[in-house]
Amino acid sequence: MSKPQSPKRVAGAEQGSATPLNPDEIRRLCEFLYGRTGMIFGESKRYYIERRVADRMSATGMRTFRAYFSHVQASESEVEHLINIFTVNETYFYREEHQLHCLGRSLLPDIVRNRKPGDLVRIWSVPCSTGEEPYSIAIWLLENWPMVDAYHIEIVGSDIDTRVLVEAEAGIYGERALSRLPPGMIERYFDLPHEGQRRLIQDLRESVKFTSVNLVDRASVAAQGRFDIVFCRNVLIYFDDASRLLAANNLYDALNPGGYICLGHTESMNRISKQFSLRRFEDAIVYQRPGEGA
Structure with missing residues (x-):
């Protein structure tokens, strides 16, 4: 592998500038990304693609797209870097709060109806980005679900982007991420501000487990085990019909019978797969894997 060079020495790949790609190069890269992630990119996102390729060419010291693409195909580490820079991470605490209301008022009571105190309940946030969504679940349950201490609640956050998983485990957030939380809640669950940021208290950071997952990879999803409730928000919109169906099938298999997504x-989900039943609750519309014998 070539030794990384200073960005200024790499022709056509200065940090922050776009590297012109011809239509065939765009097509080959997009097909590669699709095969690895299920995400759809194309000519309409040329500038977005070229900027990110330029950044990775600069980081690896590659002078041409041909050399860089050969490097990607030979290096799983570089595949990881490439996927990381193409993922979209937009989130904040208490996003789509109505689903958290539904979690506490409808979904969890149904899940634990036939379980004993101390039994395991597993909740999955995928993709979890920088952690705001799975940590929101933890905070919501502490604040609003009286039975939170009666069961063994396991919350898992997963993402294909390994960079955001590192940030999620660190649990450090700025003002925008916290803007939906009441001031009193911020004071209870976050350390004192430092340079405009706050860190989630250690007990809460340890309440969520973070893992890497690829939703279109059956083995990757199966490795996470089975869950009772899955939050999978705003990722399927980046897939085509075939990838959505593959991801939906994998998510179906990841749910316990009677579990919710x-x-x-x-x-x-009705436009993707007929395996799930649509359920209308007071606070939200969700989808359910039918129970045993259904």
Whole structure:
């Protein structure tokens, strides 16, 4: 592998500048990303693609797209870097709060109806980005679900982007991420501000487990085990029909019978897979894997 060079020495790949790609190069890269992630990119996102390729060419010292693409195909580490820079991470605490209301008032009571105190309940946030969504679940349960201490609640946050998982484990957030939380809640669950940021208290950081996962990879999803409730919001919109169906099948297998999945407000499982039952609750519309014998 070539020794990384200073960005200024790499022709056409200065940090922050776009590297022109021809249509065939765009096509080859997009097909590669699709095969690895299920995400759809194309000519319409040329500038977005070229900027990110330029950054990775600069970081690896590659002078041409041909050399860089050969390097990607030979290096799983570089595949990880490439996928990381192409993922979209937009989130904040208490996003789509109505689903948290539904979690406490409808989903969890149904899940634990036939369980004993101390039994395991598993909740999955995927993709979890920098951790705001799974940590929101933990905070919501502490604040609003009286039975939180009666069961063994396991919360798992997963993402294909390994960079955001590192940030999630650190649990450090700025003003925008915290803007939906009441001041008193921020004081209870976050350390004193430092340079405009706050860190989630250690007990809460330790309450969520973070893992890497690829939703279109059956083995990757299966490795996470089975869950009672899945929050999978605003990722299927980046897939095509084939990738959505593959991801939906993997998510179905990841749910315990009778388990629930919450999607983003623009997403509909009914348009993807007929395996799930649509459930209308007071606070939200969700989808359920039918129970045993259904």
